[in-house]
Amino acid sequence: MAAQTQYEELARQLSAIGAVKRELSRALPQDCPPASAVVLMLLDRYGQMRMSKLAELMTIDTSVTSRHVAHVEARGWIDRRPDPLDGRSRLLRLSTRGETLLAQVTARYTEALATHLSDWSDDDVGRLNELLARLRASFDEPRSRDCAARPAGSTARTPAHT
Amino acid sequence: MAAQTQYEELARQLSAIGAVKRELSRALPQDCPPASAVVLMLLDRYGQMRMSKLAELMTIDTSVTSRHVAHVEARGWIDRRPDPLDGRSRLLRLSTRGETLLAQVTARYTEALATHLSDWSDDDVGRLNELLARLRASFDEPRSRDCAARPAGSTARTPAHT
DNA sequence: TATTGTTATACTCTATAACTATA
DNA sequence: TATAGTTATAGAGTATAACAATA
Structure with missing residues (x-):
């Protein structure tokens, strides 16, 4: 159990961390908003999955997830295959183009972090x-x-x- | 200088921290969005200041700051006095009602943190x-x-x- | 001419609710 | 009836650009 002052400080730090995220997101390609990058990253890390699983990993509503997925699919970064186990669902999978983009995104992201955190x-x-x-x-x-x-x-x- | 894997992990953690912020923001009163709470907190911590200073502390554009300030002023949580040193500028100051609200906000925020971080x-x-x-x-x-x-x-x- | 702040416009992210299709 | 996903709508946050008032 921590002191009240520390909780206040943590609340302040969390609210201010947005600036770091905004700065980092400038390293992303024009057509790839942060949420799209996260979708690609999660599909790469955990393999193919359904919408509901992706929503759970991102801790956002499925309605929001649906839009993010539509965005990356429209650009050919993921494939959608029918789920053999459930006709209502489809399996999301990183495409070859998606893998290429993700490699680029990861490189830029880590470069930006390496630049700013060089003394860490x-x-x-x-x-x-x-x-x-x-x-x-x-x-x-x-x-x-x-x-x-x-x-x-x-x-x-x-x-x-x- | 840290390893590439750690940078990737940090990027992932930062993108996922939004869920924590969203959960915390549910502790706020209905009429007080997170940005308003930050305005009140900063005016309380650093005392009266000008728009430009507040924008710098929040690391956002003055145009955005202007809207946040308008929101909290419309609800009587801050005062705006003419800046004796510069007619173009006004000094922002927490009002009595603002102090009352901030105390409430701080209490709820720290309570939420204490609940979730009880084992920290x-x-x-x-x-x-x-x-x-x-x-x-x-x-x-x-x-x-x-x-x-x-x-x-x-x-x-x-x-x-x- | 430069600076302070405001407003107009647009984009990203999110949630709630209503809906379709399938189980 | 319940579940997987989509779409419509609304709200919060942000940036860029154009603007008014003052320095």
Whole structure:
């Protein structure tokens, strides 16, 4: 349990981190907004998957995911195949062009980070990564009252109407 | 200098931290979007200031800042006094109602953090704060080529047309 | 002529709700 | 009836450019 002051400071740091993300996103190609880059990165890391799985990994609604996927598909960066197990669903998969773009995106991204973080030690970057991962995990767990209603692992999506 | 893999991981963590910010922002009152809360927090922490200074602290364009300030002023959370030193400018100052709201916002924010981070040690929260502050600082410094054109301390704003 | 701030316009990201198609 | 995904609509945040008022 940390002190109140530290929580306030963390809230401030989190709200200010957007500037770093904006700066980083300038390294992206013109036609590839940050969300598209994330889609490609996740399909590369976890392999082919369905919309609902992608939405869960991005922690956004399926409606939003649907638009991001449409964007990258329209540019030929991913393929959509029918899911043999479920006719309502299709499997998303990185295309060859998508792999090429992702390699370029990754290169620019890491170059930008290397430029700005040249005086960071390997250990410090690693520590930051660990703490950020843990922070995300702490917010994924259903600790608070409203989260308790949604069991862990369920998909973030618009609830069916009553 | 850190490894390429770590940079990729950091890029991933940063893109995913938005979910934490969204979850936190649900603790805010209905009429107070995150940006408004930041305005109040900064005026409380640094005292009265001008638009340009606020834009610099938020690392956003003055045009955006102008809209955030208009929002909080319309709700009586800040005052705008003429700047005795410059007729073009006005000084922004937290109002009594703004102080009251900020106290409420801070309480809810820290409560939400305390709920989710109950198993975090004081030291770990402190470490995360330090690393995030350092990350921001690393991106504020004019290291890369395009940043070099804008001297440190200059205001982020739309350049005068040519 | 330069600077401070405002407004108009456009783009990205997100959520809620209503809808289609399939299970 | 329930689930997978799409689309319509709305709201928050941001940037660029054009502008008004003052220095």
